[in-house]
Amino acid sequence: MSFRSNLLRASALKPVAALSLAMALLLGSAAILPGVARAEDIVAETPISLSDQTGVAITIYNQDLALVRDQRKIALTAGLNDLAFADVSALMRPETALLRVDGAKVTVREQNFNFDLLTPEKLLEKSVGRKVRVITTNYATGAETTEDAIVLSASGGVVLKIGDRIETTSPGRIVFDEVPPNLRARPTLVIDANSDTAGTATAQLSYLTGGLNWAADYVASLSPDEKSLDIDGWVTLTNQSGTTYRDAKLQLVAGDVHRVQEAMMKTMDAVAAAPAPMAEQAMTEQSLFEYHLYTLGRPTTIAENQTKQVALLSATSVPVDKEFRFTNLTARGYTYDIGDQERVNATVYVSFVNDDASHMGMPLPKGTIRVYKADGDGQVQFVGEDAIDHTPKNEDVRLTLGQAFDVTAHARQTKYEKISDSVYESAYEVEFKNAKKEPVTVVLVEDVPGTWKILSESAKHEEVNSNRLRWEVTVPAEGSTKFNYAVRVRY
Template sequence: MRVALLAALPALLSAQETATTLKDQKALAVTIYNDNRALVKDTRDVRLTKGETRLAFQDVAAQIRPETALLRNLTAPKDFWVAEQNFDFDLLTPQKLLEKYVGEKVVVVRSVQNADGAGAKEVREEATVLATNSGTVLQFADRIETTVPGRIVFPGVPGNLRARPTLVITLHSGIEREQKLELSYLTGGLSWRADYVANLATDEKTLDLSGWVTLTNQGSVPFPNATLQLVAGDLNRARTPMPGSAPGGIVGSLMKAEAAPRMAEESLFEYHLYTLDRPTTLAANQTKQVALLSAASVPARKEFLLQGQDYYYSGSYGLVEDKRKVGVFVEFDNKEASRLGMPLPKGVIRVYKRDGDGRAQFVGEDNVDHTPQNERVRLKLGEAFDVTARRKQTDYKSLGKQGKFGSVHESAFEVELKNAKKEPVTVTVLEPLPGDWEVIQSSHPCTKSAAHEGRFQVTVPAEGRALLTYRVRVKW
């Protein structure tokens, strides 16, 4: 078979060209990944002659990776094989056409006023295109001009200049008839990301969550009536340069919509696959959104969090006092019991709450990573306006060496919390504590939330203040 293939190559390379366009398309499936990459499966009915054919597969994605292209014959796979394929991405434009005619003759047509002043006539003159670098240079019979004095008429379009992206495949078919061909390939220029809208209830104890998929086609080729699938997860990718690849992620605006059915979801290897329940069209240079999920009355929790300094300070040469902001967080569980339980692709969750007149107001947003079922989603929405904090080191003393290595220190701190709200709030205070530490005195119970972090829960009365004080002994 290999000997026969090599012997047939000269005939294949000189075979007559057959073109297939979107008019021949019978099915289209697009699987889009998180990283500006998509798998396209384009099925068309094409009439092939018996023997050698050069098939011009038009309207492929402009950012196709030709090395990934695979053509399958679904009708008559026996005695069907591909010898060569070329991706023609040099697209037809006036400038490209002019460049292809360097050294060739063209006709320049210009309008000349009649001697009697009554109208104008067209004058045709042959010229040779000498150059097109930083302008056009034309050689006429008696002169050379550096500007085009009229319009240029070309005798034809060169064979290697295509009107749209085309994969030219040299193949052999064992029969002459219409056959179903499937071309699959990877391409750039297609991307997706998830966006979510959460509406907090008045009491801030539940929220309604809507998920949207933002799809972007940055290419010049449309994908009409495509079966759409999305893969969420972090795929490993060989870092080969991809000519012409464009950055992914055009940010589109989210519009509030009625609740829609969820996209079908299933596990795929170590990723998750989402399938739209209907065909959709991705037009060229378009961003569109489709519904991903909808859930109502999801139990939510609000938390005020004061994060201590990024480091632990202990010293005898001065006391440290600073004002710190209190962060506002909202969290919920991605569980069926909480009316969710669907793996959530990474994206941005934007949170709204209605004001006194019933109008939805934006109250913050945060990024979430891929979140599997039964995991917690935690959002930082901003900093509290009415809850403030002041942190101060009030004491320090060294208790000397302990053994051959290390020493023992004691430090005391106070954290003042103020609440201007008309209802009490509870603030979680996280304090950095290094080494082998022990809280030996505290106004509020301390729990060890991490190896070098203490956690306090402080309730602050309405329009009042609360003072957290503690003394810690540190060995290091």
């Protein structure tokens, strides 16, 4: 190629690149300094938009973390390519990006994540020192006047130099000739890569991102006799990552994945005993390392700035146990005289077993279970909610729903004696009252310190562990029952 042709080639490039190339041609190759792009290294960006997307899969974790696998068709040229993946997550962690291309050998040289998005304020800010046009309109005649101006500042308002005057407020519309190259309409990852061939290929861009979260929510309905419940599980997804994932394959990981100071993490690419129907699983579940992976069996679109719910499971006629419990009514008085205590209301628990026999049996992600029951008129009323942790199959689920209005207890210490410096004897009376129209069984749990011995009791205790005792006491309808026990404690 002739010297004149080379100069013409240089003039077609961007101003900075053209000047660098022209200097090189005039002064020789030695004039090209380190860091100054050579002409053969300057290539036009290849835009890769969502219209080129052929598939997307998302795995969302519990900790504001998601793995995105974005598959798109790309047009390659032999040699250098600037592949501009638009509409990636605005909260992507670019250090985790991984590009794989089918049908071509592509070597990534560098990548740039451009998340400085185009806004009127940013457009002014990036135009400081550049020429713009100011168009004013004569409202009487409708005539427009155009003046050239230089943007001097865009901090706290615009400052323009128009001719020989400085304007601190624009007298008209500001018109820009072009968008500064470092501003993007959408978050874009530009990958500088070398390809061994030209043509169309399929690329998968994988990366970790924030801004995607999920949580499990459960809605349960108690039967009229409070012996069973129907439960529906939902996955609530929130997308604040800055882009939309259309027709995505959705997977969720339940479990706490270890992360080191937000650094890149390593990723890893029965019959029921009862005849009642089992839980219908809208999502399938499998083990993944020490976690559980839930997969939605159909694609779903997760729009930007959207919260949506996806069905997780549905189960009917799950047997439940209801419990009225009092805890540590007397535990503070084993080493001193406590006298009478205040009346307290029972805490109400509802529990079930997450197993096949209970028509459940699917590992339950942590979340909130909200319980409802129909009133006498058939209107559904909210009766309480509780949070559960990740619950494996065959484990118990116990929900704290609130305080029982009609079931109360009043405890008092009837005896206190210090036998020695380390031995104490005390006795207690607990009166349980039940204002309901049906009898109830209450549970009393006491944590007894040191080495203990029950001296007497009006109901047989159960040893939950070495320092926890449990009693069950039946209280008649609209009546009361007194329970007594005495204990010796040695420290």
